[in-house]
Amino acid sequence: MSTISAPFRPQSSVRQTPTAGENYVNAAYGTRSWLLTTDHKRIALLYLVSVSSMFIIGGLAATLIRLNLLTPNGAFMTADTYNKTFTAHGIIMVFYFLVPVIPSVLGNFLLPLMIGARDLAFPRLNLASWYIYMVGAAMILWVIFSGGIDTGWTFYTPFSSKASHTDVIPAMIAIAIAGFSSIFTGLNFIVTVHYLRAPGMTWFRLPLFVWSLYATSLILLLATPVLTVALFLVAVERIFGIGIFDPALGGDPVLFQHLFWFYSHPAVYIMVLPAMGIVSEVITCFARKNIFGYPFVVAASLGIAVVGFLVWAHHMFVAGQSVYAALVFSLLSYCVAIPSAIKVFNWTATLYRGSISFRTPMLYILGFIGLFTLGGLTGLFLAALGLNVHVHDTYFIIAHFHFIMVGGTVMAYMGGLHYWWPKITGKLYPESWGRISALLIFFGFLLTFLPQFVLGYLGMPRRYFAYPPEFQVLNVLSTAGASILAVGYALPLTYLIWSLRYGPDAGPNPWEATGLEWQTPSPPPTHNFAEIPVVDCGPYEYSGEEVPDHGH
């Protein structure tokens, strides 16, 4: 099936003999062998099942939202049910899907493989992270299905601290618990990258996916505790009546927004940085090229991680903050857009003089670049202060961040899942179905969210259960797009599961990729490598040309 004749240079010259012997899947059987495993690959699969389930629940909530918006007065839900539904959608998708999905599933599986390690630095902590995630997930599902909460995923005070009559505190505890899972995963990744790289795997030979996971882990470790603190303070006010956010008790409601966005803006980069890493892996493989500007792509990741901490108050341009603070945060918001632009330009330049094949992962990744570019460009509208005032809290915002989080993160995750599926399972999925799903998701996404930009500029506020009738046509278009999107997501769920049983064997390296993870059998053996590989070049030596020796 290989169509590549040009030579390429894997990162390790130690070729592992691909034996069809024992691997991490068939090494042990039974529920206990999965629930008590410390193998990063098995834990990644536990996460895959968990976050996919959360994605389905969050997606069902999105379906209900879009259906209800078909008519101006709400098609079938009461206002309270609608408010609880969008809250459930936001909380599940942000805290239980988008934040953990790429690090915990693909990162967990691939990080040790890509740096030539046998596992993460702390395998038992890794398993504990999953259990902590599951406790948080079970708790939030209990809250949602036992009555729901109606604060929105942003928990703004004093609504959340005094006005809401729903189970705000249990929901916050659930989110704080899930946050510890993130903190532990971030810690584990950072230590692993520092200490477990294979011989010869220098920092500037690290695959870009590893770099992006490293940058993400820094944010997870530094930002998540602030969210925990903010949620804790709301609980203190609700339970003990200590005035922190409620002005009637002498508190400041806007303080909560500062604390919340100090986590939740960097959280956007927690979601999108690993996605960018996947793009670099896939685009080099299917264009058979070195990444263009490796050091600049790395610097962009770290730049995003740092500057991402300094832009939180751009969520508060109409919250009555000081005009001078707003000026500073606007300028910094423009600065944080530059590293993302650098990445898009480098990916595009990587295609130059390549040998590009349009397999399923590549279609998803090209879709990512298109949608992420549009999402990023619309962010420039929001960073402009005078314009932000008009579109703030409207559907323009909704459209913008769905372009980044769904058009960006989810597209790249799907691309990564299709790229590494043969490695994870040892099986190939039906290629034509894969391509159809990528196209359906891309066009379904555009139809869902482009009308929302128009709605936002027209002035339709977010979180509106009912709306003036002149907004109906655009809402119906958006719902039509969402139904295409739903089919697009249902397809991979079906054929990927199908491939587990019926898919042809993939072999160790179906894409003829250079990374270390491809130099071991598929699925990999429990300890990843028969012998630890020795790395003697960078990660993307796809061209047939001689690799110059830089000397050490």
Place this chain on the structure above:
Amino acid sequence: MPSPVELFPARAAEIAYHVDALFFFLLIVTGIAAVGVFTLLIFFSVRYRRRTPPRPTPRITGHIRLELFWTTTPFLVFLVMFWWGARIYLAMAQPPAGAIDLYVVGKQWMWKVQHAQGQREINEVHIPLGQPVKLTLTSEDVIHDFFVPAFRTKIDVVPGRYVYEWFTPTVAGTYHFFCSQYCGTNHAGMRGEVYVMDPADYQQWLNLKSEGSLALEGRKLFLQLQCITCHVAGPKARAPILESLYGATIPLRGGGTAVADDNYIRESILNPQAKVVMGWEPIMPTFEGQVSEEDLIKLIAYIKSLGPGQTPQRNEESVPPPPPTETKKTESP
């Protein structure tokens, strides 16, 4: 009548022209960027698609000058966007002198509007064409947001403080306004209409709806709440006289100064110990829970209107004074 499909919102305030100009500038610049990137992506995808047999690819690892070019170019363009957006934002933050004052109180889930001459409305705002209008807003419960899409402006209405929003309507007509900060069950119902009227019609409307002015209402409250007992002119005063207070910079007990704006007066009524005027004892009790947000607005309107020599006599309304002397002694050591 609104057409069944709208693609662009009505534009009915001066600032809206500036906002839309910036919007179209951004649309064009980002449009050029998007078309540029997509053209390259598609061109490379076609031109360098994999052939049979595949051709070897060159080893290209980067190009420093190109990197510098596409780092600095966006930055310079971004500076223009920043500067333009900042200019509009600064203009939005500075209400012109002489604007018509409107007072807006948000609560779950309605907007209460008071005009300076005392007219009151709910979920409706009547304003004249061509004159700047300044809203002073607060909330009784949670954070709301007063958003008029046709004017391209909004502000979060935060409880416990006053915020301001202003606009100069340029086209007569009826426009939606929305609460755009999520505030609970009926958030989507917390909306209404702004009526921009010809000045003559507006005057007629004012006359029809006329009641006592806000300042007059405030004066009644001032006497009724016995503020006059202490804030009285002459030797019997036990608190600062409030004539010509509004907007003045006042020295504070314990050092520092404060500007006597809406927020200061509001705080001094609800939490009098926070900023006591130099030379006076902190003897004033709190009125938290005794005056509603709407009453506060009336009191402030009255204090605003108080000119030199206009403080009423203490006995003007025959309200029996409370036994103040004892209170004073116990509270000031």
